Amino acid sequence: MKSLFLRIFLSFWIAMGLILAGGMAIVGTVLAYHVKKLYDVNPDDLTREARAAALQGEAALREWVLRLHRRHPALGAYIVDTQDREIAGQTLSALSADRLGFYRARAPLRIAQAQQRAEATAEPPSEASAYRPSWWNIRRIVLEDGTRYELLFDPFALSELDVFDHPQTSWFLLLFCFAVSAPICWLLARNISGPVGLLRDGVRKLAFGDLAARAEPGLDRRSDELGMLARDFNTMADRIHGLVVLKERLLRDVSHELRSPLARLRVALDLARRGGPRQATQLDRIERECERLDQMIGQILEVARLRGQPPHEMEDVVLGELVREVVENARFEAQAKQLRIRAAGCDSAAAVRADRAELASALDNVLRNALRFSPRGGEVDVTLTQADGTLRIAVADRGPGVPAAVLPHLFEAFFRLGDARDRESGGTGLGLAITAAAMRRHGGRAEAALRPGGGLLVSLHLPMAI
Template identity: 30%
Template sequence: MKPLSIKKKVLFLILVVTGIVAASALALTYYLYQHLYVDKQIDSLSLQGKKLAQIYHQHGKDTYFTDRIKWANDSSHANIIFTDDPMELSSGLPFDTNTNDNLITFKERQKLLQGETVVLIREHSQFHQDILGIAIPVFSSKNELSGTIFLSMPLSDVYEPFVQIRLTLGISILLILLLIFFIGYKSSNQVVRTINQMKEIAMEMESGDFSKRMAVTKNGDELNQLSRSFNKLSSTLEKVEQHRREFLANVSHELRTPLSYMKGYAEGIEEGIIDQKKGMHIIQDEAARLSRLVHDLLDLAQLEGDSYPLTMEPIVFAQLIHDVLDQMAFIANQKGIYLKRTLDEVCIVYGDSDRLQQVVRNLLDNAIHYTPSGKSVSIELLVHQDKAELRVTDEGNGIPEEDLPHVSERFYRVNKARTRKDGGSGLGLAIVYQIMKKHHGTFDIHSEAECGTTALIQLPNTPIDEDLPTI
């Protein structure tokens, strides 16, 4: 059996709700008519009859009593009669002496004889309509049954005042039902359109196209919020897919280049067209470059995971920086670059010593590579309240403003021609960013063209709560 579509399910639900509302409205109408209006008329007639019975009990069938009967007939919608013989009611009297129909039944007459009030609603053959009647036994001053007061009125007189109410209520309910159906139908169409559009876009995503977006209006209902969230998801997936393709392209390029050099020079040495010593030196350089690239890729992949372990411990940050500077002093001296140190020697930070050394080394490596010979690189370590701040400033050409937001992305290079000559994998600053993220620290780059670049990192100098969110 083919399952029902969402539209059919929604329409079925609307019809069910409409039916329930209609049934409830009919039940309410009946309740208002039967239990409120009719019962109110019965109570009113009963009260009026009992007052007349009380007058008879006090005065008997005298002029005062008959005048009150006449006055009651003239001042109310009910027909009021008094009979000395309840048998007249049983035979249909006093309405029609020629009818054979009983106005009250034998059992009801017995109730009257026992002093009970009788309430009846039935069709009268003479009037061809339902009547509401109340028969009240009348007792004399000696508490003897002397007769019956019968109050009656056509049920149409009770119904007519209620017709306008029922008509107004019916029209109102009909309008409400139409409104419910219209709103429900319109909403169901909107829901179905939104779901179908999502389905179409999802199918495009399966084929690798993340460019499609949901139509969004200005109102802030749930469907538009869902569409905005879906568009945000599509945009995120599009960026992820773009980064994935760029990453694969960059990795392929970075791996292909040293492998091509190694293969070319190995073949040249084998054929005797390249000096063996020179060729082996180039092969070793390319192998080292390839090893660094693979190592950086593995580092970055581990750091981007959520479960990478860090050995957090208090570290004399100035001493760690001194150690890295001493290691890189030879490279700086070869290039004729002076390293200026201004370090707060008592600065303590909490972190992973190996990873923080990697951060300092990557920042210094970038600064030395971009600083011309004869210039200097400044390293400053300061403490501001609960944070340690390290600044590494070079005197290079600076970074264009449009490139600053991208320098911590994988394989991003400001100087696209730097890939071979100056080395570097384009992963150094991406690794710095991830390490600082793991340490609940920050990493920023400030630069102006022709004015040098400052790399700024900040670390907490208090123990890190591992449950805190990463900054």
């Protein structure tokens, strides 16, 4: 069963269905039991009991009716006076009320027929001649003071609701409900609490620093919500593990990168203190290293910011206009190396939802990186294309390129092919890392590939604004 909701729903539904079916069976069994008990009861014996109680007065007769109801729940017994009032305060069943009304209507006719039979046979009227033992006969009860009552029996007076008035039945139904619902609810609770407990243990391990903690094997293969939760937990744990590893590596890289300019600063400072004709040169070197440190620290802070919360100042940015703006700014710098920047597709009016300044900085990092490694007098191509709801900015240069094996690492912080090459370019290995982080914050991605004929091709992919 793929849905935990459906499993819970069906479990309770099945439990309720079993309880309902079992309850109906119990009620039917109790009804049949009480009705069968009447097979051995003689209505004449009950009539004699009623007449014996009548000799003690109306109160005794009323008490007899109540005792009879407790003794035979399936049997309705009603004693009514001449005004059709039941002495025990009971409401006559519909069948008993109809019989009593028919009896009252035929009473004069029945007396006249009895008198005619007596005159024809010259015998006194006999009560036995009009009486036949049956539950349906209406019997007369007479008190000592001559007050007359009618006794009616109804062997089908017990209803399904009357069954619940008996303590034994109520207790039996309650025990049955517990017997059915308890195993189903236990299995359901076990099925839910077991995986939740395993996930809790994994979360606890992760909270105490065990970055290798994952959901128990097999739990993430479940097809219900708990399985999805286990897979999400594993994904979260992988992400946290990756972030911690990245943080530790970043700290190591930052320590390493800061150590080199600090060492050069110490050397330059020591030489400057000695004085001499090279003092001004050493002071210039100190200034350059300080600027380098300042630039590096700024970029490190930028990487940390971009890996934090998503951007807040989002707006619809026409990407073609942004590309033209960044290209125009870079052309001024390209003049120093006699480089040409060719832009294509910038007339598009397609827009993206982005932080304009952040997106411009990301593109500028890629473009400056291409200018930095392009040979003097070369050219850089910037192309904007659109396909399947995605906008792609491609920046291609004709520089020395990189080995294919290092392409996946180009967007990692402080990644550089070599210290010598980086000293020549003045880079810190953070520009492309800033670009990749900015793309992720905007729901896009950055990719690098080797350009046919030599050079590097960096592509920035962004989803179009809806």
